[in-house]
Amino acid sequence: MDIVQEYEKFDYDLTNRGWQKEIASFKLTCSRTINQTPKVSIVIANYNNAAYLDRMMTSLVNQTIGIEQLQVMFIDDKSTDNSIDVIKPYLTNYPNIEMYVLDENTGGAHGPRNVGLVHARGEYLVILDADDWYDEDALKYMSDMLDASGDDFGVSGIIQSVDGKLSLKSKPYFIDGDFKNRSIQALPAEFYGWLGPQGIMVSRKVVIDNNLHFVNQRVADDVTFFYEAMRFSKTISQGKALTTYLNRDADNAGLSKAINRTFMISWLRALSYINDMFPDDISKERFLSRRIEWLIHDFCLKRNIGYKYSKNRLRDFKAHLDFYIGHLSFDPSRHFRNDFRKSVWQYLEKNNINGLYRFIFLFSVRWVLNKKLGMKTVVANTYYYPQLLSSLPQTRLDVYAVAKELSQNTLHLEVYSFKKLVGFECRQLKQPYLSRQELAYKKIAENCYQVQLPEGFVYETNQFAVTFDDYSESGVKGLKKLVK
Template sequence: MTTLSSDIMNYKISLITPCYNLNKIESNKQNLFYESLESVRKQTIGYENIEHILINNGSTDGTEVVLKELAQKYSNIKLLSIDENTGGPSIPRNMGITESTSKYIMFLDADDIFEENTCEVLYNEIENNDVDMVNSNYYSFDGKETFKHVSRFKGCNVIKPKSADSMNFMTFIWTAIYKRDFLVKNNITFPNVHAEDISFLTDCIISTKKDMIVLNDFYSYLYISDNNSSLSHSFSKKQIIEYLDIYQKCINKIKNTNQDPLYLSEFYNFTVIVAIGSLIRSNETKTNKYELFNLIKKYLENNKDIPFELSFYWNFMIYLIEHEQKKLFFSTSKFIQSVFEQNWFRKLFRNKNYIKK
């Protein structure tokens, strides 16, 4: 690892951005990294108050040259470089946490965009309330239109430690701000696997002894959902196995720290939907799908003591898994997947969870 340090000064926020083959990130024929960078430079808190940590994660397309030029141009940019790609953003993010010098930490993916007042609003909220973390809401861009994510809560939601509402904080790592000392003291880092953000947020929720604040009506972040280079759009055997492993570890942590049973139940509901939904959308071979089917069945068996409340569809799919009805499960899955791909269904799902900006 090599480091090109920023000038030593007191920054308000350390902003961590992993970078990999930036020239390949395109949407509507525009390089998103430069839009992302510009959204940080325009922050109302003042770019000079942000320690901008850029981590080159083993890029092979000249990204290192671009980042070095930026580090020479802007004194507040700290450039870290990894010789070989680590396979995901976890190790770069952990390096960023270690190398950060500010009181607070935020994350931004290289292909997403901040609102102009994102840093200022979140900084003021966490500074004025002396909490360990503050979260917010986000926009999603599908390649044509921008939509607002619909939260089940409104306004400023204050969540007590070990509260039944803890799941409300479980959105995304990049819509939040965190106290650096809190992360370091509790050794909260990202595991180098898929679902690393779920593990990170779970550790934050179960470790804090202070209120958690969620600004449900503050839309701080634009998530570019049509970006083909995003890892979240594919569901391989490896990815689903790692999901299940992380989910089980999180459930065990939630149980061991005596969290509210409703939080545990809602977390479990979420993981079951993601795991089964990922299997439905997987393009793996029949043999691999059957293996994943059995692993999800084992996951359900291991957590049968956790009450859950899901819709008829998910309960039906769970029934098929529990009773080892593989053929019926996958034939049903094939039909459901064909429905998922229909424009009318996508619009129906989107209208339930998002509204136009």
Template sequence: MNSTELQEEFSYHNFLNNEKWKLNLPTYEKISSELVFDTPKVSVIIANYNNAPYLERMLDSLVNQTISLEKLQLLFIDDKSTDNSAEIVEKYLQKYSSIEFYQLKENTGGAHGPRNVGILNARGDYLVFLDADDWYDENALQYMSESLENSGDDMGFFGLVQSINGKLTLKSKAYFFDGNKKERDIQELSSAFYEWLGPQGIMVKRSLIEKYNLHFPSQRVGDDVTFFYEAMRFSKKITQGERLTTYLNRDDNNVSLSKTVNRDFMISWLRALSYINQTFPDDISKEKFLARRLEWLVYNFGLRRDVGYKFSLKRIIDFKMNIDRYLGKINFDPAIYFRTGARKIVWKYLLLEDYRGVVRFNRWHSLRHIMKKYLGIMRREENQYFYPVLNSKIPKIAINMRAIAVNRVENHVMIQIYTNGIFNHFEIRNKLQPFDRSKLSTKKVSLTEYRVDIPLEIDIEMYDFWVIYNNYQEQKIERIENLLSK
């Protein structure tokens, strides 16, 4: 694709830094609480479409914030829902202050429209964007805003957990694993930092958004990551906070979400990456960002079979042709940042345009993955485990990490680690409150063995046991519950 064609696409989807995005927004009707405040500290922008089952939980988390409603502007922007969302919000309007309800007269087809309406109507010093099915810890907005006030930074990243049918797990660990930080140069961030960049757990100064005319591009996917990466680039330095702030809802959505990973999804993401690649200079931040996102696309369209774009030779060819179309020649090797050998191999095949090689590798590696996951079949070579080797012509793939508890003496557990990564530490984590986590005292006794101290009083049914490696990757310790229960 030539430069003119790309610019036309960028313009059509409102990527560009001009006023066109404001002109394309639908009109709306607005109703507000009886009492709203002119100078709130934080504006919360909530995009909604048919999320009625989750709204009470989300709204309760906002009206009970410790920062108090006097310091909040709650902008609920409804994208012409067809459920009873409006009735729920109106009940809160009658009972609580600081709520502004914007009902769009036309559906915009994605969260970008409501979020942009929110940006234009926000009055707070700081902005956050909350999905209507997610919710906040009650101290979140006070903690986030105070962190930015104290640091003077324009942008902050804070702790979040993912909830799947009530089970909580840590999400985007690079945001908070390093503890509290301020004035952190984005060029120093790891590639893992770019795994998420969704709206959850992020706060941005409104002055930064206004200064650089930041807005969400008009496409259903990639709009939020584009927005927040642009904000990072203009911010240059960020604040990080180690406390839990945000709950990301993924209840029963995994299957439906995978079906939205279709061809339009692929093109939209490549268009967003192309825009970022052309807008910002080559440096380590952009390199890590593009690498992490390319790795994710390689996983979805080179390895997965359960998405909305059916796996086939045609899909592989189409994927590579569009990488070339939108990104052209990439001036670095993104595979050095990829986390698994399988993704690195698919990328190598794509570079060689060996599309049938991708298909063969996908078929064999899918089988090997099933054998490992369900039958526990692996092959060990010295200090590393590998997936089963079923065909000598298919490259062998190392398993990033295995951690196995092998012996216990009182409160000491011997754990063997087999990895191609870099060991960081062991930790325990509360299953119900995963931010309740502690490092375990450890002594290395051989090349692969570690002696780990486990508190005698611990309730093993309440905790998981993890190895943290490569800074932010993690692996559960096998067999440790059996040893500790004896």
């Protein structure tokens, strides 16, 4: 089967509305009161997420925009747990909730999501995973943002939660701050490090006008959908408010095992379609580069996934990369975030699988020597992982930062990196992003800085970070010893 036939088989073609004829059949149960002209439609695909549904639904019925302005579409993909029983009380107690129970399992989120697209009535549309949840002001914030800008696509801040520990998933949205009518050609490469459904709102008009839908495969359906929506929108609105919580609890750890050979092929097929469909420009270059880097991380470097690590896996990845992506008109590795991944790309470009396998093995040794024993090499103020063999590509440390002295609240430190330093920040560990504080600093010599710590800085309850222009950050060695 050639690539074009695959596009047809998996319903990629945006000129073909045949996907609508394949929509799953369902039984619909609704609240007593239903608004026929809601402001926002929420499409929730569910399969066996009963444990998370109360948290998700509570976040929706308490939205400050008002439940009267919403169309809550809970679409169950033939769950075998008690998901339906969890949702039934909400149908009784709240208006504007619609429960679609599919007659047969569709095998992925794309099936329920497409049911939602066909039956949505709102001016705006969001896709919410059943185990995620919103800040209570989220839908008002995002819809007000699009009302004010006239854009068809909006993004806002995403917090990832792993067993209650919070981290920022959408640094470009949060750090860059508020924008409206921002050209997608101006978006940084790191923007495309995440393009799942969380924290995104689109106009239903852009979906209808361009026949947007979720392709018929279990993974990469959402990233394709949202990238296409961005391309047709041309400009986006961006807000730094933290609106959406992404659940990655330990009991979701099985996600790593779902990263298998089918996952790899599905992703490469999706990138191939984007590459074929849209003209070469900076948006496509940055999108493809970041997604290719992500696949390199998963299928060349990671061990604990559902595709056993071996030379054969590397060869298979290279063969499918060539088949689906082929020759690119740009070098994606210039958007990669570290030397390690850039070196992997160079080995792949040369089709040197034996060399790549050896490089990855020896780098893992070098990584342990650096992280566990502190071994490193320094050449002209640049720090490298220990070399081991002269034939290996040199690999720079992303950052080497070390605290030297603390006088009252003035911290003296040295920072070495090939990245551009942006500044220094302090945060409370319990609220790392709501408490974010930029710190005053002076550069007193090459690689040497003075930073003013806040009064009452306590190492055990605060986080100190060096920040860089690629949205990455680093801690500082030796700080704990200096802070009493």
